Amino acid sequence: MPATAEQIEQDLLRPLFQSSGKYWIAVAIATSLLLAGVAAFGYQLYSGIGVWGLNSPVFWAFDITNFVFWIGISHAGTLISAILRLTNATWRRPVTRCAEAITVFSVLIGAIIPLCHIGRPWLAYWMIPYPSERHIWPNFRSPLAWDFFAISTYLTGSTTFLYLPTIPDFAAVRDVSTGLRKKIYRVLALGWQGTPRQWQRLEVAMHIMAVVIVPVAVSVHTIVSWDFAMTPVPMWHSSIFGPYFVAGAIFSGIAALILAMALLRKFLHLEQYLRPIHFENLGKLLLTMSLLWFYFTFAERLTAWYGNSPPEMAVFWESIRKNFAPLFWTMVVCNFIIPVPILAIKRLRTITGTAIASACVVVGMWLERFLIVVPALEHKFLPYSWGTYRPTWVEDTLMASSFGMMALLYLLFSKFVPMISIWEMKVGLQSHGGVPVVVPAESRPVLEGPQ
Amino acid sequence: MERRDFIKISALSGVMATLEGCRNAEKQFIRFVPEEELVPGIATIKPSVCTVCSAGCGLLVRVMQGEAEVVRRGQQGLIKMGLAKKLEGNPQHPVNQGKLCARGQASLQMLYHPDRITHPTKRTGARGSGEFQTINWDDALKEVAAHLGTLQASGSAHSLAFLSRPLSGQRVELISKFLKVYGAPPPIWYQPFDEAVLRQANLLSFGHAALPTFDLARADYAICFGADFLGTWNSPVAQSIGYGEMRQGRPGRRAKLVQIEARMSQTGANADEWIACRPGMEGVLALGIAHVILAEKLAPQAAAARTGSLIAGWQEGLPGYTPEAVEKQTGVSAAVIKRLAHELTQSGSAVAMIGGPPLAHTNGLFNALAVNALESLVDKNSVLSFTPQVGDVAPVQASLAALHGLSAQPPQMLFLYEANPLFSAPPALHVREALAKIPYIVSFGSFIDETSAQADLILPDHAALESWMDSVAESGSSRAVVSLAPPAVLPLHDTRPMPDVLLGLGRQVGGEVAKALPWATYDAMLRAALVPLRTRPGSIDVKTDDDFWDAAQTQGGWWSSPSISPPVPAVKRAPLSAVSPQFAGAAADFPFYFLPYVSQSFGDGSLAHLPWLQELPDVLTSAMWSSWVEINPKTGDRLGIKQGDLVEIASEQGSVRAAAVLSPGIAPDMVAMPVGQGHENFTRFASGRGANPLSILAPLTEQETGSLAWAATRVKLARTGGPEQARLVLFAGGMSGFPHEEQPR
Amino acid sequence: MRMLRGWRRGLLVLLVCAWTWGVVEIVLPRPATRAAGSAEYVTTGVFTPAHPNAFAAVKDFVDLHPEHPVQPIAYTHTVHLAKGLPCTFCHVGVDQGPEARIPGVTVCMSCHQSIATDRPEIKKIAAYQARGEDIPWVRVYNYSESAHVRFNHAPHIRAGVDCAACHSDLTKQTTAERKIDLNMGFCINCHTQKKVSIDCETCHY
Amino acid sequence: MAHKWGMVVDLDRCTGCEACVVACHAENNIPTAGEDQAARGRAKHWIRVERYWEGDFPNPRVRFQPVLCQQCDEAPCEPVCPTYASYHTPEGLNSQVYNRCIGTRFCANACPYNVRFFNFYNPEWDKPLQLQLNPDVSVRSVGIMEKCTFCVQRIKAAEIQAEAEKRELKDGEFTTACAQSCPSKALIFGDLNDSTSEVARLSSSNRGTKLLGELGTKPNVTYLERGTWDNASHG
Numbered sequence A: 001m002p003a004t005a006e007q008i009e010q011d012l013l014r015p016l017f018q019s020s021g022k023y024w025i026a027v028a029i030a031t032s033l034l035l036a037g038v039a040a041f042g043y044q045l046y047s048g049i050g051v052w053g054l055n056s057p058v059f060w061a062f063d064i065t066n067f068v069f070w071i072g073i074s075h076a077g078t079l080i081s082a083i084l085r086l087t088n089a090t091w092r093r094p095v096t097r098c099a100e101a102i103t104v105f106s107v108l109i110g111a112i113i114p115l116c117h118i119g120r121p122w123l124a125y126w127m128i129p130y131p132s133e134r135h136i137w138p139n140f141r142s143p144l145a146w147d148f149f150a151i152s153t154y155l156t157g158s159t160t161f162l163y164l165p166t167i168p169d170f171a172a173v174r175d176v177s178t179g180l181r182k183k184i185y186r187v188l189a190l191g192w193q194g195t196p197r198q199w200q201r202l203e204v205a206m207h208i209m210a211v212v213i214v215p216v217a218v219s220v221h222t223i224v225s226w227d228f229a230m231t232p233v234p235m236w237h238s239s240i241f242g243p244y245f246v247a248g249a250i251f252s253g254i255a256a257l258i259l260a261m262a263l264l265r266k267f268l269h270l271e272q273y274l275r276p277i278h279f280e281n282l283g284k285l286l287l288t289m290s291l292l293w294f295y296f297t298f299a300e301r302l303t304a305w306y307g308n309s310p311p312e313m314a315v316f317w318e319s320i321r322k323n324f325a326p327l328f329w330t331m332v333v334c335n336f337i338i339p340v341p342i343l344a345i346k347r348l349r350t351i352t353g354t355a356i357a358s359a360c361v362v363v364g365m366w367l368e369r370f371l372i373v374v375p376a377l378e379h380k381f382l383p384y385s386w387g388t389y390r391p392t393w394v395e396d397t398l399m400a401s402s403f404g405m406m407a408l409l410y411l412l413f414s415k416f417v418p419m420i421s422i423w424e425m426k427v428g429l430q431s432h433g434g435v436p437v438v439v440p441a442e443s444r445p446v447l448e449g450p451q
Numbered sequence B: 001m002e003r004r005d006f007i008k009i010s011a012l013s014g015v016m017a018t019l020e021g022c023r024n025a026e027k028q029f030i031r032f033v034p035e036e037e038l039v040p041g042i043a044t045i046k047p048s049v050c051t052v053c054s055a056g057c058g059l060l061v062r063v064m065q066g067e068a069e070v071v072r073r074g075q076q077g078l079i080k081m082g083l084a085k086k087l088e089g090n091p092q093h094p095v096n097q098g099k100l101c102a103r104g105q106a107s108l109q110m111l112y113h114p115d116r117i118t119h120p121t122k123r124t125g126a127r128g129s130g131e132f133q134t135i136n137w138d139d140a141l142k143e144v145a146a147h148l149g150t151l152q153a154s155g156s157a158h159s160l161a162f163l164s165r166p167l168s169g170q171r172v173e174l175i176s177k178f179l180k181v182y183g184a185p186p187p188i189w190y191q192p193f194d195e196a197v198l199r200q201a202n203l204l205s206f207g208h209a210a211l212p213t214f215d216l217a218r219a220d221y222a223i224c225f226g227a228d229f230l231g232t233w234n235s236p237v238a239q240s241i242g243y244g245e246m247r248q249g250r251p252g253r254r255a256k257l258v259q260i261e262a263r264m265s266q267t268g269a270n271a272d273e274w275i276a277c278r279p280g281m282e283g284v285l286a287l288g289i290a291h292v293i294l295a296e297k298l299a300p301q302a303a304a305a306r307t308g309s310l311i312a313g314w315q316e317g318l319p320g321y322t323p324e325a326v327e328k329q330t331g332v333s334a335a336v337i338k339r340l341a342h343e344l345t346q347s348g349s350a351v352a353m354i355g356g357p358p359l360a361h362t363n364g365l366f367n368a369l370a371v372n373a374l375e376s377l378v379d380k381n382s383v384l385s386f387t388p389q390v391g392d393v394a395p396v397q398a399s400l401a402a403l404h405g406l407s408a409q410p411p412q413m414l415f416l417y418e419a420n421p422l423f424s425a426p427p428a429l430h431v432r433e434a435l436a437k438i439p440y441i442v443s444f445g446s447f448i449d450e451t452s453a454q455a456d457l458i459l460p461d462h463a464a465l466e467s468w469m470d471s472v473a474e475s476g477s478s479r480a481v482v483s484l485a486p487p488a489v490l491p492l493h494d495t496r497p498m499p500d501v502l503l504g505l506g507r508q509v510g511g512e513v514a515k516a517l518p519w520a521t522y523d524a525m526l527r528a529a530l531v532p533l534r535t536r537p538g539s540i541d542v543k544t545d546d547d548f549w550d551a552a553q554t555q556g557g558w559w560s561s562p563s564i565s566p567p568v569p570a571v572k573r574a575p576l577s578a579v580s581p582q583f584a585g586a587a588a589d590f591p592f593y594f595l596p597y598v599s600q601s602f603g604d605g606s607l608a609h610l611p612w613l614q615e616l617p618d619v620l621t622s623a624m625w626s627s628w629v630e631i632n633p634k635t636g637d638r639l640g641i642k643q644g645d646l647v648e649i650a651s652e653q654g655s656v657r658a659a660a661v662l663s664p665g666i667a668p669d670m671v672a673m674p675v676g677q678g679h680e681n682f683t684r685f686a687s688g689r690g691a692n693p694l695s696i697l698a699p700l701t702e703q704e705t706g707s708l709a710w711a712a713t714r715v716k717l718a719r720t721g722g723p724e725q726a727r728l729v730l731f732a733g734g735m736s737g738f739p740h741e742e743q744p745r
Numbered sequence C: 001m002r003m004l005r006g007w008r009r010g011l012l013v014l015l016v017c018a019w020t021w022g023v024v025e026i027v028l029p030r031p032a033t034r035a036a037g038s039a040e041y042v043t044t045g046v047f048t049p050a051h052p053n054a055f056a057a058v059k060d061f062v063d064l065h066p067e068h069p070v071q072p073i074a075y076t077h078t079v080h081l082a083k084g085l086p087c088t089f090c091h092v093g094v095d096q097g098p099e100a101r102i103p104g105v106t107v108c109m110s111c112h113q114s115i116a117t118d119r120p121e122i123k124k125i126a127a128y129q130a131r132g133e134d135i136p137w138v139r140v141y142n143y144s145e146s147a148h149v150r151f152n153h154a155p156h157i158r159a160g161v162d163c164a165a166c167h168s169d170l171t172k173q174t175t176a177e178r179k180i181d182l183n184m185g186f187c188i189n190c191h192t193q194k195k196v197s198i199d200c201e202t203c204h205y
Numbered sequence D: 001m002a003h004k005w006g007m008v009v010d011l012d013r014c015t016g017c018e019a020c021v022v023a024c025h026a027e028n029n030i031p032t033a034g035e036d037q038a039a040r041g042r043a044k045h046w047i048r049v050e051r052y053w054e055g056d057f058p059n060p061r062v063r064f065q066p067v068l069c070q071q072c073d074e075a076p077c078e079p080v081c082p083t084y085a086s087y088h089t090p091e092g093l094n095s096q097v098y099n100r101c102i103g104t105r106f107c108a109n110a111c112p113y114n115v116r117f118f119n120f121y122n123p124e125w126d127k128p129l130q131l132q133l134n135p136d137v138s139v140r141s142v143g144i145m146e147k148c149t150f151c152v153q154r155i156k157a158a159e160i161q162a163e164a165e166k167r168e169l170k171d172g173e174f175t176t177a178c179a180q181s182c183p184s185k186a187l188i189f190g191d192l193n194d195s196t197s198e199v200a201r202l203s204s205s206n207r208g209t210k211l212l213g214e215l216g217t218k219p220n221v222t223y224l225e226r227g228t229w230d231n232a233s234h235g
Helices: A005-017 A021-047 A062-073 A077-086 A090-117 A121-127 A143-176 A179-188 A196-229 A241-267 A276-307 A310-320 A325-337 A339-344 A351-378 A393-416 A422-430 B003-008 B010-020 B102-106 B137-153 B170-182 B196-206 B236-248 B266-270 B282-295 B301-308 B323-330 B334-346 B364-378 B400-408 B431-437 B498-509 B511-516 B522-535 B545-555 B633-639 C006-027 C054-061 C077-082 C105-112 C120-130 C153-158 C163-167 C184-193 D019-027 D035-039 D106-110 D152-164 D177-181 D198-203
Strands: B030-032 B044-049 B058-072 B075-089 B121-123 B132-134 B160-164 B221-225 B256-260 B273-275 B350-354 B413-417 B440-443 B469-472 B481-485 B557-559 B592-598 B628-631 B646-651 B654-662 B670-675 B713-721 D005-010 D048-054 D061-067 D086-088 D094-096 D116-118 D145-147 D187-191 D221-224
Touching (some): A005 A143, A005 A422, A062 A196, A062 A241, A062 A393, A077 A090, A077 A241, A090 A143, A090 A241, A143 A179, A196 A351, A276 A310, A276 A325, A310 A325, A310 A351, A325 A339, A339 A351, B044 B469, B044 B481, B044 B545, B075 B102, B075 D019, B075 D177, B137 B440, B137 B498, B160 B170, B160 B400, B170 B511, B170 B522, B196 B301, B196 B364, B221 B282, B221 B334, B221 B364, B236 D005, B282 B301, B282 B323, B282 B334, B282 B350, B334 B350, B350 B364, B400 B431, B498 B522, B545 B557, B633 B713, C153 D152, D005 D198, D019 D048, D106 D116, D177 D187, D198 D221
Parallel strands (some): B413 B440, B628 B654, D005 D221
Antiparallel strands (some): B058 B075, B469 B481, B481 B557, B592 B713, B628 B670, B646 B713, D048 D061, D116 D145
């Protein structure tokens, strides 16, 4: 635990002013990946979605898998941070911001993917309800229209949720910087002076947001699950999908958060802030979610098996025994067999241990989404019209690019915003029992930025 | 522009396009004055005649105005013209009654095919090199006329040959007459799946050397030996119409269809009962059934007195054909034989049919006569009949002997019309070598195919829709049918109709030939031939020849009032005893019977260039764009062959490779391949695709008629590669689908 | 920020450019013929509804089109209509089916064989005819292919819709001008007013 | 009374000849995918003849089943489209409005019959094959879903013609391209609201079933089961 407020400020503002060569290499790699995706998308736009591996009847595959995956990852942040805020869990302080940032960026990626995957992206604006000469509105019965509203709400909400607690930190950066940077941060800080009135308002606003964002997050992934559950496709049409998806989302979200924290800790030298206790606590959460995920998967499969409806069983056996069996059992291993022992045994629940478990879970949850989307579409009701799917390099590139985009956004974010909330850490320093203590602005030490 | 360039210079092209403004390439084309004025947007319906098979269905062509890129007077430009948009059956036509099969529908693409030969062309490179150059019609015709003149002058007029697929109508008349007066031998008709055996059998049994007509709408029970009468055999559209009626056209009366064959055809797939019979033993099976009928007196023996007299032992009740004996020979159980005999005779109106593979054995004629005898025995209501003909012109018949003659004694000059023996004749017949010896070959082909690639001069024919068309229906109707149609659309390219070219050549040759062919154009000849029909009772009742001619053109032909042409006393002939089929290849070395069958999509292979048909999933295997060999799953298991594997099929004559399709509808000792793919050189859509099963056939012939016994080759199988090498494209079940989908119920 | 100043920024820009070029060069596959067939057949050309270039695509998207295209013949609707010629005299088919004929050289010359033969524009038409060519009129009113509209003139004529309602008053125009923007709102307004179907499939199929 | 277009597929008449498939290609400007694309599962057939094997040699049985868009009254494809490109017309057709389609492909996933097809590329015709294209039907460009329309262009043309002649449409006055070509008359198209029409009469046949009827999609296509041959009734 850092000793003083000065130490905190110094440590946490350092990345904004100093960057290692490694950082720029990371940025270059991430940018390359992103640009590769942009090029691939340009190629797809020019040629048509035929450059993907989609076919009749597999009309969704990598695209929607990635979409669900990223929207799922987004549940890391906001939901966890909101719940932890609401329950006043004091250990949350160093965790919340990097969690919320994950949310914003992965929702953003999740929102871009559907725009790229549609056949005529240039007409995507028809999803927006606006009065037009054509007298046509979007079809509000469509789960995709719900998606549009849910995701745009979630994006707005989680951005606000990330932004609000950052205001005092923006002010802190403003106060220590000069020139153009100062101007920018002045705007971002929204005139924050740290008056008691401002602190009180911020508290209220954050509290409201924390309350509001929880149902929004739950609804988002429920609606995403309804993209599947609202169609009469075997193994999609299931009432368990809402909670199953939300649980899966939180599961993958926590895993992504642990991974991100482990990386930040290593590369930004935040050992003093992100301590084993955080990994330990999040690891316990991840263990809970892994068990919950297994429970849902088991319940879903067992119900399908006992239902024994032939179209469902075709998909069922396809994923468990036939073509998709390697992927299915990899998923089970990644999501359950590996993480549960690591996380359940206290000795293994170390930073490395939780990071390994999390990496497995991220892979496993990607596979889970793939296994929901593809086998069902390949094996719908009429066996004559069954199909098979293989991805092409374009899809691989776009997927890699989504990770590149995440990395790039996160890297840039860490360059412009302190990855751990300075003021909250200070509050933690001074508070007892988690009651925030107002820090008067004028009492802050002025930190000289490195030249 | 290429895709990669696009991305590289998209920004640049944007600027260029801005500068260029809204001009686009098409607007720089010249526009020619339309040759025909149609009201834009309004469809005109014109009759025509389908030419893709010998059934001779009547067409209605939907013609609408459109803009075509054409070459006129050596200049490229746009012209507004009537364009054929869709083919439908002609509802007034007695054969197809408004219906049309897949191949007929797709024949529209022959008109617009991108690889049509658009100008007369002359060979410049070596034969078969595919190097041709465009020449103009006058020079081309002068050249041919000069050759004809020289040939005649040198006293070798007999050394002119005309090779064509079997045609019908006045084209036959024209070609035959031209050759006759010129002094050349009659035309050589060739196609791989000819009907000479059945025509001969029908002549012997029923007095008509023609394919039979079945009034299935009146049948209660049909037993069919091998004929794919719903798919490709005889007059499939007419037969399918009858089949629909026989199934559900009469409330409360649904006929049974029994199909006897060793490889399930499309017709077999529709049968109520499918019975696998040892190949070539169908005649024995028929006589086994007849034996039970005669022995149990289920039908009067006299019913088949004439046809029965052609079978040895008929009078004695076929003593050698007890069900048990027949079971041993055919593999069909005695109980089934007995049951079939009872069902056949107890049904109201029964018919026995034969066609296809059973006739393509060395004992084909025997099989046909046997089934014909059974037919007479059970067919109480004349379900089988013969379509009346306007004259006593027999249908032209493919002749293997004539093709042999071509090989034995190559002529000096050869005209080639719609026949492609280099693809469709087994190499064992040595047609390629014969063609190489012919000094001058003139083709009327619309496409470069294997045979026309050997031509010295190509005088491209109009597409059927651009020509005067006529045909005579050999079967499929109870009326005499002469189909006739004027061109439905104006010619797209610089082509000329073969009949007009031949008439023109006649004039240039002069002398007797010109005198015998006095018509300026083919339609004048048609008119002269058709107008005498005015006085006969039929579909056109008008006073003058002009009116008749006009009415025939509007109606799409002329047809007589219904009249069944009854069987006439049979030709005397010594009765035939059962003969076993012979096969090329010893059973020990070549364990599988090999059945090349007429493809549902491509017929005998002459339609493989049409993209619609290439992409038409074969109804039993769902294969598209591919060649395959059908193998029983048990055989596949035994030989380690899986669905989609590459398999080598080898006979004594050679081998081909194709993808394996495991099909429960084929006997374990048989393999079957559709004919049609495997073209070396036949437009962009068919070239180099798949394998040609005809290329490994042994030159065995039917003993009596000399016709090709195309089902008499034996082969062996070996797996030579996996699915990657075989490249089997299936519509069902995606890339790795298996045909045994069981539909959840 | 500071890191990106000077040579480093230049380098980065250069890198990105080189990288993009590299991706296009290496990663994108060489163009392959999508249509089946062997290479020995040279495609004579392909018909596709794709836009010829990106600019055309953008133009289509923002619905840009020339309002008054330059025609090969300076035809005057004013004069012909003033002489009392009905529209259907030249635009045959408009009351029978979907399309209205754009008259060709034969239609013009059926009158101008004897009328006003000395005018330069008529001489131009006569020259076209002499060359066996038709007049390459430039289309004025048209739907974009991407609108997928199957418009049918005849029912509109039968319903008494004046030609001018959609094509503006041609008695005041020489060659036709696209004065009315035939967008979907225009159609829908009229259909709503006249209480006729605004079901999508009335026009789009 | 408004029309309600429907079809009857008589499985006892269907011979699997696939005349309907080519007729549909010719009528509806369906592009040929080519071997490569067909191998990738992108061949388009608005109507297909499905084949199901039952049993093994020597008693194999085959069932043919033409499958086209069932024009469901409760179509799963309709509610899922976010832009109303897939919607129900007043005449009971399950319509695909090409210009409104943004290509989410959700409808195709929702369709239990797999009869919706996507334009993965802009279609191409080697010239001059495009001269065959039917001007009454749109050429669908890239990124659009398409499917059997019950030959809506023919319906519209007939309705406009009847309106011009101020009369009602007659049963059998026009039909779809597939039904028109079908040699054995296995496909019957017509107005289900016209109780005298052949399609209405056959739809109520006791052989009638709906394809995947248990899904509650309420198709407007009725399948008539294959009959069986009963020896006893033919004594």
